[in-house]
Amino acid sequence: MAAPTTAPIDLSAAMVTAPTALADWLVIAPMGLMIALGAALMMVRHKLWLHGWIAIPGLVALVLLDALLLYRVAVHGPFTMTAGRWLPPFGISFTADLLGALLAFASGLVALAAGIYGLRDINDTGRRYGFYPFLLLMMAGVTGAFLTGDIFNLYVWFEVLLISSFGLLILGSEREQIDGALKYAVLNLLGTTLFLIAVGYLYAIFGTLNMAQVASLAGEQREGAPLITLSALFILAFAMKAAAFPVNFWLPASYHTPRIVVAALFGGLLTKVGVYALMRVMVMLFPLEREELSLVLAVIAALTMLLGALGALAQSDLRRMAGFAVIAGIGNVIAGVAIGGATGVGGAILYAMHSIVVMTALYLLIGEAARIGGSWSLQTLGGLYREAPWIAAGAFVIFFATAGLPPFSGLWPKIMLLKAALDVGAWWLSAALLVSALILTLALGRVFLLAFWRPQLAGAAVGAPIAPNSWQRSTPIAGLVAVIVVFGLFPDAPVRLAQAAASSLADPAAYIQSVFPAGGAE
Amino acid sequence: MEALFSILIGVFFASAVYLMLSKYSVRILLGIAVLGNAVNLLLFTAGRLTREVPPIIPVGVDVLPDTTANPLPQALILTAIVISFSFFAFLLVLTYRGYQELGTDNTDEMRLAEPKDEPLPPLGY
Numbered sequence: 185m186a187a188p189t190t191a192p193i194d195l196s197a198a199m200v201t202a203p204t205a206l207a208d209w210l211v212i213a214p215m216g217l218m219i220a221l222g223a224a225l226m227m228v229r230h231k232l233w234l235h236g237w238i239a240i241p242g243l244v245a246l247v248l249l250d251a252l253l254l255y256r257v258a259v260h261g262p263f264t265m266t267a268g269r270w271l272p273p274f275g276i277s278f279t280a281d282l283l284g285a286l287l288a289f290a291s292g293l294v295a296l297a298a299g300i301y302g303l304r305d306i307n308d309t310g311r312r313y314g315f316y317p318f319l320l321l322m323m324a325g326v327t328g329a330f331l332t333g334d335i336f337n338l339y340v341w342f343e344v345l346l347i348s349s350f351g352l353l354i355l356g357s358e359r360e361q362i363d364g365a366l367k368y369a370v371l372n373l374l375g376t377t378l379f380l381i382a383v384g385y386l387y388a389i390f391g392t393l394n395m396a397q398v399a400s401l402a403g404e405q406r407e408g409a410p411l412i413t414l415s416a417l418f419i420l421a422f423a424m425k426a427a428a429f430p431v432n433f434w435l436p437a438s439y440h441t442p443r444i445v446v447a448a449l450f451g452g453l454l455t456k457v458g459v460y461a462l463m464r465v466m467v468m469l470f471p472l473e474r475e476e477l478s479l480v481l482a483v484i485a486a487l488t489m490l491l492g493a494l495g496a497l498a499q500s501d502l503r504r505m506a507g508f509a510v511i512a513g514i515g516n517v518i519a520g521v522a523i524g525g526a527t528g529v530g531g532a533i534l535y536a537m538h539s540i541v542v543m544t545a546l547y548l549l550i551g552e553a554a555r556i557g558g559s560w561s562l563q564t565l566g567g568l569y570r571e572a573p574w575i576a577a578g579a580f581v582i583f584f585a586t587a588g589l590p591p592f593s594g595l596w597p598k599i600m601l602l603k604a605a606l607d608v609g610a611w612w613l614s615a616a617l618l619v620s621a622l623i624l625t626l627a628l629g630r631v632f633l634l635a636f637w638r639p640q641l642a643g644a645a646v647g648a649p650i651a652p653n654s655w656q657r658s659t660p661i662a663g664l665v666a667v668i669v670v671f672g673l674f675p676d677a678p679v680r681l682a683q684a685a686a687s688s689l690a691d692p693a694a695y696i697q698s699v700f701p702a703g704g705a706e
Numbered sequence: 707m708e709a710l711f712s713i714l715i716g717v718f719f720a721s722a723v724y725l726m727l728s729k730y731s732v733r734i735l736l737g738i739a740v741l742g743n744a745v746n747l748l749l750f751t752a753g754r755l756t757r758e759v760p761p762i763i764p765v766g767v768d769v770l771p772d773t774t775a776n777p778l779p780q781a782l783i784l785t786a787i788v789i790s791f792s793f794f795a796f797l798l799v800l801t802y803r804g805y806q807e808l809g810t811d812n813t814d815e816m817r818l819a820e821p822k823d824e825p826l827p828p829l830g831y
Contacts, residue, residue: 336782343789350796359807363818366804370734373793374726377738377745380786384749387779441819500827562827630827638831 200269208265210256211278211331214249214288217242218324225317232311236303239316243296246323250292253331254285258681262688262698264333264396272333272699273394279333281695282685283533287460288330290537293667294452294544295323297660298445301548304656305445306355313355319449322348329457333699336383336393338461342376342425349454352446353438364438371434375424379461382417389414396699398469399692415473418465419481426458426514429488435511436495440503440560444551447503451510452544456536459517466521467529467689474524481522486616489515493623500562502550502635505627509546509586512620513539516601519613523604530686531600534678538593538671542585545664549575549582552657553635562631567640574658576636578665583628585668588621592672596679711751718744731801731811738797742790746783753779 195201221242228234256263262281266272299319306315325345332338353365383393389409390398420431427435435455439447466474466481474481492512499505513535520532550560556572557565569576581592588594598621605614671678688694722744725737753776761774770776805811808818 336785340785340789343793347793347796350800354800357803357807360819362800362804362807363816366731366800366813366816369793369797369800370738373738373797374741377741377790381745381748384745384752384779384782387782388752437820498826500825563825566831634828634831 198271198274200266200271204265204269207256208263210249210253211263211265211280214246214253214292214327214331215324217245217249218320218327222317222320222324225320226314229312229314229317232308235311235316239299239320240296240303242320243292243299243323246327247289247292247296250285250289250327253280254289256280257282257285258684262695264698266699273392273397276337277333277394277396277699278331279396279695279699280331281688281692281698282681283460283463283689284330286533286537286681286685287456287540288327290540291323291326291330291453291456294540294664295319295326295449297544297548297664298449298452300656301448301551301660302445304654305443305551310355310443313357314351315355315443315446318348318351318355321345322352322449322453326453326457330460333395334393335386335395335398335465338464339376339380339383342379342457342461345454345457346372346376349450352449353442355443355446358441360441364441367434368438371424371431375421375431375458378417378421378424382414382421385410385414385417394699395464395469396692396696400696400700411470411473412476415466415470415477416480418470419462419477419484422458422462422465423484423518424458426455426462426518427511428484428514428518429491429511432488432491432511432514436504436507439507439510440501444503444547444554447506448544448547448551451506451547452540455510455514456517456540459514459521459532459536462518463521463529463532463689467524467686468692468695471524471690474521478522478524481518482610482613485515485519485522486613487515488512488518489616489620490623491515493620493627496627497623497630501560502554502562502565502631503547503560505631506543506546506550509624509628510539510543512624513543513586515620516598516617519605519617520597520601523601523608523610523613524690525604525608526683526687526690527600527607528604528686529689530679530683531597531604533685534600534682535597537678537682538585538597538668541664541667541671542582542594545578545582545661545668546586548661548664549578552661553579557635562634564641565635566638569636570640575661576632578661579632579636581665581668583632585672587625587628589625590672593668593675595672596675597682600679707755708751711747711755715744715747715751718747729813731804731813734813735794735797735801739794742786742794746786746790749779749783749786753777 225238257280264277264279266275266277268275322345325341328341354361387393390401424431489512492508495508496505516535517532520528552575553568554560557568559565585592585594588598602614722737722741725733756775759774761777808816
């Protein structure tokens with residue numbers, strides 16, 4: 185037996201010796217909180233009255249944590265915590281930068297809104313199926329994807345949110361839900377599998393999975409590496425998750441089947457995680473390849489937004505129309521990624537934040553309209569303006585914001601995207617942006633015309649008496665509408681933050697610095 | 707050895723794609739299972755296939771010598787296997803429920819959520 189070594193082992197070469205600063209725990213606090221509360225809710229699954237009391241304070245805490253995170257990142261720049269005290273790149277790093285913190289904050293807000301709406305919208309059966317545990321676990325996945333600094337870990341968070349979204353999608357096990365869920369599950373699983381292949385190739389090329397290290401290495405290891413192929417694979421995988429043309433058909437097949445509050449969450453959050461990953465990988469890790477492939481991305485973007493708008497025009501089911509509106513929004517974000525630059529990517533980030541809030545609000549509003557009008561279909565809806573003037577006012581704001589009309593939140597990202605597109609001379613892309621907005625305006629204007637202004641149809645089924653309005657249903661919509669209005673009237677701070685996020689994404693020096701304080705990545 | 711495995715992985719991918727192009731949900735499911743294994747094998751092979759040399763860094767060297775297999779891809783596929791296994795279990799139940807509820811395993815006939823004869827929205831009132 186060998187004698188024990190007497191030479192002291194220098195741990196600081198392999199491990200972080202200083203204890204993690206309390207403030208640095210903030211970067212994993214949102215996920216930790218969501219997973220812990222999700223597990224706790226799972227244990228009290230049959231005590232239905234407890235669910236709201238645990239989940240809503242939890243979601244409020246999530247919003248507060250996300251706000252703190254955003255504040256800290258905006259003031260002090262990105263910061264990192266590495267798991268297990270290993271020195272990065274050996275430990276899994278969580279790095280909060282402005283892009284991740286902004287999107288995490290926006291998604292926390294809509295999760296809270298949906299959680300409150302769900303108090304009334306999800307009945308006892310839905311709760312017994314586990315609406316609130318799935319909601320919290322999905323938020324863990326979404327927030328984790330926004331904040332992780334390791335690309336394999338990003339894959340794991342994708343799977344966390346995917347499996348929770350399956351649970352939410354089939355809440356109630358109706359026949360339409362099973363049909364929609366089959367398509368959703370198969371195609372999304374395929375998308376994440378493609379992502380896994382791309383991660384494997386990335387590791388084969390760079391020998392690391394840490395995004396900061398890849399970003400700092402990408403300059404040196406370009407020679408001869410098949411980076412265009414790798415980027416194309418990443419684009420395909422993320423386009424599938426984001427529902428970009430031509431791999432978007434799972435979205436209109438499934439998003440109208442679950443409970444409306446679930447559809448609202450999906451429409452707001454899930455596709456945005458896909459575009460977030462697209463931005464993170466293409467803008468930060470592979471900027472040169474993004475330049476090379478920008479035409480491909482631009483064509484995808486133009487087709488996606490046109491297809492989304494035309495699809496919205498062709499639907500009489502309000503929920504399916506909203507699904508196509510989600511797709512049109514994704515086209516806008518990808519357009520920003522294709523154009524690049526601080527204005528282009530900034531516009532994309534701003535649009536993603538706007539879209540998270542507006543799409544959730546749109547679905548929730550449609551749910552209210554259908555509850556009062558007794559139908560999802562434009563064929564039979566009518567007279568809502570007289571029945572519910574406040575819902576009509578909310579619809580006015582949300583429809584204008586969705587179409588990108590002033591003075592609401594959709595206007596500013598659209599202006600940034602248009603300006604960026606014109607600056608690089610992509611006149612056809614700016615034309616697609618405008619035409620898509622015009623068609624969406626027509627589609628949504630028609631909803632207003634038929635469902636709100638048209639007098640109630642004579643033969644309309646005046647079926648079950650409408651449940652009285654309740655604060656659980658009205659406050660989330662009112663809150664989201666308030667966000668849309670304030671963001672539309674005072675766009676200064678969000679625009680500035682989005683542009684700062686875009687420039688720190690294009691030049692990730694601060695991000696790399698926060699992971700490798702000594703500049704240690706060789 | 708790696709060359710042999712590359713061919714095997716190619717066969718796996720080809721049969722997975724072939725199965726997933728079918729319109730019957732059970733075959734699609736089998737295709738997904740094969741695809742998951744193809745990806746795992748791909749990562750496994752990419753990390754070199756040697757079993758004689760333990761992955762221990764010799765004294766005085768900073769990285770693993772080229773003759774050893776890289777243990778990280780193996781750790782990755784362990785995670786991926788667990789994930790793909792649980793997803794496969796879920797999909798299996800979902801497909802079975804789909805067959806029970808919809809009465810078919812032909813995806814062409816699964817039009818419940820998107821009915822063929824859905825009317826276009828009215829043009830006016």
